[in-house]
Amino acid sequence: MMPHQYGPLLFATAVLLIVLVRDWLVHKGDKS
Amino acid sequence: MAMNGALTWKPDWTAYALLWVRMAFGSHSLISGLNNFVPIFALSGGDPSLSPIGPFMGQLIDMGLYDVVKAIEMVVGVCLLTNRFVPLAAAIELPISVVIAYLCFFVDGSPNIMFSGAREIGFNLFILACYADTFLPIVAVKAKVRPIWRSPYLRSDGP
Numbered sequence: 001m002m003p004h005q006y007g008p009l010l011f012a013t014a015v016l017l018i019v020l021v022r023d024w025l026v027h028k029g030d031k032s
Numbered sequence: 033m034a035m036n037g038a039l040t041w042k043p044d045w046t047a048y049a050l051l052w053v054r055m056a057f058g059s060h061s062l063i064s065g066l067n068n069f070v071p072i073f074a075l076s077g078g079d080p081s082l083s084p085i086g087p088f089m090g091q092l093i094d095m096g097l098y099d100v101v102k103a104i105e106m107v108v109g110v111c112l113l114t115n116r117f118v119p120l121a122a123a124i125e126l127p128i129s130v131v132i133a134y135l136c137f138f139v140d141g142s143p144n145i146m147f148s149g150a151r152e153i154g155f156n157l158f159i160l161a162c163y164a165d166t167f168l169p170i171v172a173v174k175a176k177v178r179p180i181w182r183s184p185y186l187r188s189d190g191p
Contacts, residue, residue: 005148008063012055016048027041 050162054112057155061125062109068102083145085135101128112159119166122159129156 066072092098104124111121129152136149160167180186 005060008056008058008060011059012052015055016052019051020043020048023043024041031040 046162050159053155053158054115054118057159058109058112060109061105062113065102065104065106065109068099083142084139085145088135088139104128118159119163122156122163123167125156126160129153 063072089098092101105128108121108125111117133149133153136145136152140146178185
């Protein structure tokens, strides 16, 4: 794969991880 | 307890999948479209003219239609990345995705290109499927006719 092919996949994965961790922390904060 | 709260966390995985697909499809569309007008990176995947798709691409470029396609891709990319007009963007992109998938699968057929075709049509169909409320109403055998130039869409009788 070329950079222009896997670049968007890496970018999407990074955004997803950030949002997942943020949501998990928000949920954890609400419950404690 | 915080730990119990973490364990009972039930995320909407479809929403996260949609986010991932929007980011991947949107960034790819935006970069791909932008690269046509402002070269950001060199396409080093070999000589395009060697691919069976080459002559078709050449014709598109000669007619100026390739620029139109890339401009649409840029707009679609911005919509997907910013989560604005997402169903409309996915619907507008669908004809382009179908053509790309056809070319990749049935004209070129090399594994690398087929991956691109599968990704393109797969991402697009997934986004459309996520907006079933928007698109299922158009699956009507006998649809009601109500033109946009008539009430209640266009009010010409004043307030």
